[in-house]
Amino acid sequence: MTKERTFSLIKPDGVQRGFIGDIVSRFERKGLKIVAMKMVVVSEDLAKSYYSEHIGKPFFEPLTRYITSGPSVAMVLEGDQAVKVARKMMGATNPIDADQGTIRGDFGLHVGKNIIHGSDSLTSAEREISQFFTEEEITNYKKVDEDWLYGE
Numbered sequence: 331m332t333k334e335r336t337f338s339l340i341k342p343d344g345v346q347r348g349f350i351g352d353i354v355s356r357f358e359r360k361g362l363k364i365v366a367m368k369m370v371v372v373s374e375d376l377a378k379s380y381y382s383e384h385i386g387k388p389f390f391e392p393l394t395r396y397i398t399s400g401p402s403v404a405m406v407l408e409g410d411q412a413v414k415v416a417r418k419m420m421g422a423t424n425p426i427d428a429d430q431g432t433i434r435g436d437f438g439l440h441v442g443k444n445i446i447h448g449s450d451s452l453t454s455a456e457r458e459i460s461q462f463f464t465e466e467e468i469t470n471y472k473k474v475d476e477d478w479l480y481g482e
């Protein structure tokens with residue numbers, strides 16, 4: 331078991347369209363542990379650092395407008411290979427290409443409104459977690475289902 335923490339953000343369209351509960355429920359059912367969660371309106375400055383790898387790309391400006399347009403739900407998920415598992419549950423970046431059964435595949439129709447973000451590596455996860463949460467906001471607890479979730 332490789333315990334990892336990953337960062338996920340339900341973007342403003344996911345909040346507006348009423349998918350918070352469904353998305354959180356998917357992570358819970360999968361067995362990923364929510365160790366931090368809050369609603370935030372992403373500022374322009376945060377958007378620029380969070381999406382710094384996309385500065386200069388043609389979709390950067392609309393992406394920034396979208397991500398700052400209203401409240402998002404930020405969370406830290408923990409579990410075995412959490413980075414890979416959460417990305418898999420989200421599906422391909424473009425909802426058109428995302429498999430049915432994934433969050434983007436089930437709820438999305440356009441790459442410019444793709445509902446959710448997930449860290450793409452452990453390095454990104456660490457950076458993104460620290461951009462959104464202080465150490466004190468991240469909890470550390472044992473969940474009752476853990477003994478039934480993991481084998482030898």
Ligand code: DAT
Binds near residue numbers: 384389444448
């Ligand atoms: P992902 O969110 O799957 O990690 P990414 O990091 O490549 O994808 O891009 C970040 C976000 O930018 C993505 O969720 C939606 C937007 N985006 C990416 N490629 C795009 C494109 N070709 N046109 C419009 N928006 C795009």
Ligand code: MG
Binds near residue numbers: 448450
């Ligand atoms: Mg990405």
